[in-house]
Amino acid sequence: MRAILCAGALALAAPAQANEPAGAIVSIGGAVTEIVFALGAGDRLVARDTTSVYPEAALALPDVGYMRALSPEGVLSVGPDLILADQNAGPPETVEVLKDAEVAMVQIPDVFTGEGVQAKIRTIGAAIGVEDKAEALATDVAARLEAAQAQAEARAGGAKKRVLFVLSAAGGRIMASGSGTAAAAMIELAGAENAVTGFEGYKPLTDEAVISAAPDAILMMDRGGDHDSPVDQLVALPWIAATPAGQARAVVRMDGLYLLGFGPRIPEAVADLNAALYGG
Incomplete structure (x- = not known):
């Protein structure tokens, strides 16, 4: 059976x-x-x-x-x-x-x-x-996440930053997160707002759409290979350079599992993302 x-x-x-x-x-x-x-x-x-x-x-x-x-x-x-x-x-x-x-x-x-x-x-x-251990861990994660969110909202204040999550910039083409993704949820938990909400999931953006999104910061997974895009190369793209994020070189890179895994380290990931976006 x-x-x-x-x-x-x-x-x-x-x-x-x-x-x-x-x-x-x-x-x-x-x-x-x-x-x-x-x-x-x-x-x-x-x-x-x-x-x-x-x-x-x-x-x-x-x-x-x-x-x-x-x-x-x-x-x-x-x-x-x-x-x-x-x-x-x-x-x-x-x-x-x-x-x-x-x-x-x-x-x-x-x-x-x-x-x-x-x-x-x-x-x-x-x-x-191990139900007892699980209950204790779930309760602990909930308490730490609540504290991390409260700190994130306080640091953000009333002026939430617009964040564009870039899944891939291979060949200069931007594959970004819309709504309903782990990236969009993490951006919100960290006291910011997703710069692109007109679609669900991950989709390629036109150059005009990137400029129109006007992100204050760009968020990426820190990984190598064809999907990686060093900051210098990324901000040199004309459609990135035309955004506030590109002009400020505001690019945040975090480990993919840590950022998007939604596991027991989520309170720390929220706090770290918020600190990277707002300072502190």
Whole structure:
């Protein structure tokens, strides 16, 4: 028998195993893995996905691949008793195979709010049998986030900065965040406002749209490769140079998982983003 949990609905495995905590866990999703470690269960992990890069101990685990491009063979090859998977894990056909396997699978909801982080923690805690620890961690995160938001709002005052999140500037073309994304939620939590709200998700912007957005600051993930854009190159783009952010060279770069993971470090990420935007 298998067990699948999605958005709080648990179908229990065989009764004799119902109360036995899983001893071999595969964690799919950076925040999921981070929460498992924060709950003191990192020693029960037998593998993780490519996005699971924190804490450092996670890097010693076998890597089963990128969370959106998993193969069922790779995930099952490590012999898990339980698969904890971010709800965005995929592709869908792999998820269906994993659901049909003789392994318990828990899909973790990913909602870009403080309450969403608490729900992740509690869902994972229930799945691995550490509900008390999960409740304590969720309560602590909630209190720290409330304090971070209060400080962020006080520092921002009545003049919130307009922030453009740039997912990619490859080839000089700006791929930016609209509404409904982790980036948009983090900008708001940090006491600022998203400079682009006319669409949902991430889309390429025309040069005119970048200028019209008139961001006071540009926010990017700090990463290498083709999607990276050093500050000098970015602010040299004419459509960036024409914005207040470009003129002030106001570019904030933060680790992607830390910034967008919506895990237990979210209070610190909110505080750091606010400080980078407003000073302090």
